[in-house]
Amino acid sequence: MTAQIIDGKNFAVALREKVAEHTSYLKEKHNITPGLAVVLVGEDPASQVYVRSKGKQTIEAGMNSYEYKLSADTSETELLTLINQLNADTNVHGILVQLPLPEHLDEALVINAIDPAKDVDGFHISNAGLLATGQKAMVPCTPLGCLMMLREYCGSLSGLNAVVVGRSNIVGKPMAQLLLKESCTVTIAHSRTRNLPELVGGADIVVAAVGQPLFIKGEWIKPGATVIDVGINRIEQGDGMTRLVGDVDFETAREVAGAITPVPGGVGPMTIACLLANTVTACCRSYSLPEPQGLTV
Numbered sequence: 001m002t003a004q005i006i007d008g009k010n011f012a013v014a015l016r017e018k019v020a021e022h023t024s025y026l027k028e029k030h031n032i033t034p035g036l037a038v039v040l041v042g043e044d045p046a047s048q049v050y051v052r053s054k055g056k057q058t059i060e061a062g063m064n065s066y067e068y069k070l071s072a073d074t075s076e077t078e079l080l081t082l083i084n085q086l087n088a089d090t091n092v093h094g095i096l097v098q099l100p101l102p103e104h105l106d107e108a109l110v111i112n113a114i115d116p117a118k119d120v121d122g123f124h125i126s127n128a129g130l131l132a133t134g135q136k137a138m139v140p141c142t143p144l145g146c147l148m149m150l151r152e153y154c155g156s157l158s159g160l161n162a163v164v165v166g167r168s169n170i171v172g173k174p175m176a177q178l179l180l181k182e183s184c185t186v187t188i189a190h191s192r193t194r195n196l197p198e199l200v201g202g203a204d205i206v207v208a209a210v211g212q213p214l215f216i217k218g219e220w221i222k223p224g225a226t227v228i229d230v231g232i233n234r235i236e237q238g239d240g241m242t243r244l245v246g247d248v249d250f251e252t253a254r255e256v257a258g259a260i261t262p263v264p265g266g267v268g269p270m271t272i273a274c275l276l277a278n279t280v281t282a283c284c285r286s287y288s289l290p291e292p293q294g295l296t297v
């Protein structure tokens with residue numbers, strides 16, 4: 001038996017259509033255009049690629065895109081000044097500061113300077129706290145996209161054993177919170193976890209957010225389990241070319257799993273679609289308008 005491939009690219013197309021529909025509704029009915037501001041500090045090539053594709057998809061969905069490219073030596077004060085301007089700007093409903101930031105900038109300080117209502121990444125401590133206590137929050141895009149795909153493939157997640165490998169604030173922790181809210185029995189594994197293959201073997205749902213190429217092996221996985229691969233790793237192919245691979249050894253895992261997300265074409269495209277969805281959600285909330293169905297959980 002080989003696994004069903006969970007087509008994140010298709011999912012993302014459908015979600016972006018929903019976003020575009022609601023955006024044109026907001027324009028026609030209320031004369032409002034949702035706006036997303038993306039701030040990039042420094043010249044990391046991978047980040048530049050993401051920022052470009054976010055901007056392009058924002059415009060394709062009918063929203064306004066504002067891009068701020070700051071030099072790598074931007075001071076904390078300069079960055080905070082920009083964030084304060086964006087917080088006050090009524091045309092901006094969502095703000096994203098691309099991570100990682102250069103070493104000299106305090107990431108937590110910068111993220112927590114964003115107005116939580118405009119924090120479309122869901123990284124502000126107030127949104128993290130709201131999510132953890134089961135209150136209405138801005139939900140981080142990557143875990144949100146993963147949950148949307150899981151719900152579609154598994155139906156109810158209630159009572160399922162879920163193992164999240166990775167405990168970062170941007171992926172692992174919020175993913176675990178969402179799965180807990182869905183009444184999964186959640187285990188969070190990390191670099192100090194002792195019996196990882198055994199833990200993974202007990203999981204109906206495996207979410208891999210490790211940052212290690214091809215780390216999770218097919219033989220660890222319980223037959224029929226649903227595997228979500230968040231990892232984005234560029235590896236040398238031997239012929240001098242690079243290839244994009246996930247944190248899961250896809251070729252062995254697909255022989256065992258019931259369903260699996262590929263890399264590329266899995267979680268990545270959903271992350272960007274969820275960013276657009278969060279921008280529409282933030283925009284509706286800011287005017288106390290009813291929120292469209294299906295853009296968040």
Ligand SMILES: NC(=O)C1=CN([C@@H]2O[C@H](COP(=O)(O)OP(=O)(O)OC[C@H]3O[C@@H](n4cnc5c(N)ncnc54)[C@H](OP(=O)(O)O)[C@@H]3O)[C@@H](O)[C@H]2O)C=CC1
Nearest residue numbers: 142166167168171190191209210211230231232267268271
């Ligand atoms: N598709 C998408 O949209 C996105 C993809 N990503 C990708 O997802 C991956 C994870 O990202 P992120 O959460 O930011 O990464 P971090 O580096 O912040 O976190 C990695 C986590 O994996 C754990 N880990 C590392 N090595 C091992 C190991 N050998 N065994 C078990 N656990 C281990 C770490 O444990 P410890 O805490 O103990 O150090 C840590 O908790 C990366 O590949 C990243 O590129 C990230 C964001 C979005």
Ligand SMILES: Nc1nc(=O)c2c([nH]1)NC[C@@H]1CN(c3ccc(C(=O)N[C@@H](CCC(=O)O)C(=O)O)cc3)C=[N+]21
Nearest residue numbers: 050096097098099100121232264265266268269271272
């Ligand atoms: N504030 C902030 N928010 C983020 O959400 C954020 C961030 N910083 N920093 C970096 C990570 C990474 N990330 C990805 C988004 C899309 C793809 C994506 O679309 N990937 C394509 C492939 C793209 C390619 O070919 O490189 C795919 O998986 O099919 C990947 C990774 C968002 N992140």
